[in-house]
Amino acid sequence: MINKQIRLASRPSGWVTVDNFETTEEEVAEPADGQVLVRNIFMSVDPYMRGRMNDVKSYVPPFGIGDVLQASVVGQVVASEFSVYEEGDYVMGMLGWENYSLCDGRQLRKLTPGTEPLSWHLGILGMPGMTAYVGLMKIAEANTGETVFVSAASGAVGSVVGQLAKIHGCRVTGCAGSDDKVASLTEEFGYDAAFNYRASEALHQSIREICPDGINVSFENVGGDIFEAVLWNMHDYGRVALCGMIAHYNDEEPQPGPRGMMLIVGRRLTIRGFIVTDHPDACEEYIAKAVGWIKEGKLKYRETVAEGIENAPGAFIDMLKGKNTGKQIVQLAEA
Numbered sequence: 001m002i003n004k005q006i007r008l009a010s011r012p013s014g015w016v017t018v019d020n021f022e023t024t025e026e027e028v029a030e031p032a033d034g035q036v037l038v039r040n041i042f043m044s045v046d047p048y049m050r051g052r053m054n055d056v057k058s059y060v061p062p063f064g065i066g067d068v069l070q071a072s073v074v075g076q077v078v079a080s081e082f083s084v085y086e087e088g089d090y091v092m093g094m095l096g097w098e099n100y101s102l103c104d105g106r107q108l109r110k111l112t113p114g115t116e117p118l119s120w121h122l123g124i125l126g127m128p129g130m131t132a133y134v135g136l137m138k139i140a141e142a143n144t145g146e147t148v149f150v151s152a153a154s155g156a157v158g159s160v161v162g163q164l165a166k167i168h169g170c171r172v173t174g175c176a177g178s179d180d181k182v183a184s185l186t187e188e189f190g191y192d193a194a195f196n197y198r199a200s201e202a203l204h205q206s207i208r209e210i211c212p213d214g215i216n217v218s219f220e221n222v223g224g225d226i227f228e229a230v231l232w233n234m235h236d237y238g239r240v241a242l243c244g245m246i247a248h249y250n251d252e253e254p255q256p257g258p259r260g261m262m263l264i265v266g267r268r269l270t271i272r273g274f275i276v277t278d279h280p281d282a283c284e285e286y287i288a289k290a291v292g293w294i295k296e297g298k299l300k301y302r303e304t305v306a307e308g309i310e311n312a313p314g315a316f317i318d319m320l321k322g323k324n325t326g327k328q329i330v331q332l333a334e335a
């Protein structure tokens, strides 16, 4: 069997392009003692991968030039020399951008397929869903009756944040990058109000229109101008869960800002960054609750699916440019 793989060809300077990736092929090897061979079915492309393409120290190590890139993958065991797994088992783990992964069995977690599609373990029942829960409930501690504002609201994390806030009795607002996305927020994901930030002439004014009494909890996914406009609309004692700053991931140089930092003092704001993997207990708590909310129809899920490993770089770039609604995944093989 031939394994098609995507490797890091060069480090991007500014915007990542398909030229930063190369596709290679090699024979699939048999597993040695302790190893498992996995046929990869779905892989995730996530914003944090852009950071791993830079050679900088961070909470995850950078990808090496020439190395197969890594991703969260759901797959099926083809052959196993590790006692926990046997052929046909469904598993997930941090594997490669490739059709087959030969890995240490300890890298894997067994999936017990239920009624949910396998790909959901990369989205609503995976890291993005957990991130939404940790940020909203543990970092910002959103309470019933509060106004929540979410940026990149129709994405994998944002679409879950809004629904969780609704489940917990909040008034839910946000912004996204197209009229169709805004319609999905209010019609599908239960947001009370939202706007298209690309069509806004004054972001702080657009936020004020949908949050006239101020924001109690901001779930910040974007940074840049949007974060600055959020600061001007925060209520006294408001809390910001700083989840990500995707507006800056392709910057060539660190950008100054946001302006208005004195507002943090005057309005007694709490701004706290977090990384989901630091909160394993909350993640488990979320999964147990999410399964119930999905069954009750309170938690809906959308995916944007690209087909084939050769299209993974394009899907990753499209997601960074906002072409996805909900979770961007790549399907590599039939489930």
Ligand SMILES: NC(=O)c1ccc[n+]([C@@H]2O[C@H](COP(=O)([O-])OP(=O)(O)OC[C@H]3O[C@@H](n4cnc5c(N)ncnc54)[C@H](OP(=O)(O)O)[C@@H]3O)[C@@H](O)[C@H]2O)c1
Binding pocket: 046, 047, 048, 127, 128, 131, 152, 153, 154, 155, 156, 157, 158, 175, 176, 177, 178, 181, 221, 222, 226, 242, 243, 244, 245, 246, 247, 248, 274, 275, 276, 277, 319, 320, 321, 322, 323, 324, 325, 326, 327, 328
């Ligand atoms: N802290 C953690 O542990 C953790 C874990 C997972 C994710 N994150 C962060 O959470 C955020 C969302 O991640 P995700 O996986 O859910 O991705 P996503 O929202 O599904 O996809 C990224 C979205 O960001 C928006 N975007 C891109 N550039 C933008 C810009 N300049 N201004 C405004 N919006 C922009 C685009 O939507 P529009 O069309 O609306 O622009 C795009 O669809 C990212 O910042 C990510 O790094 C953090």
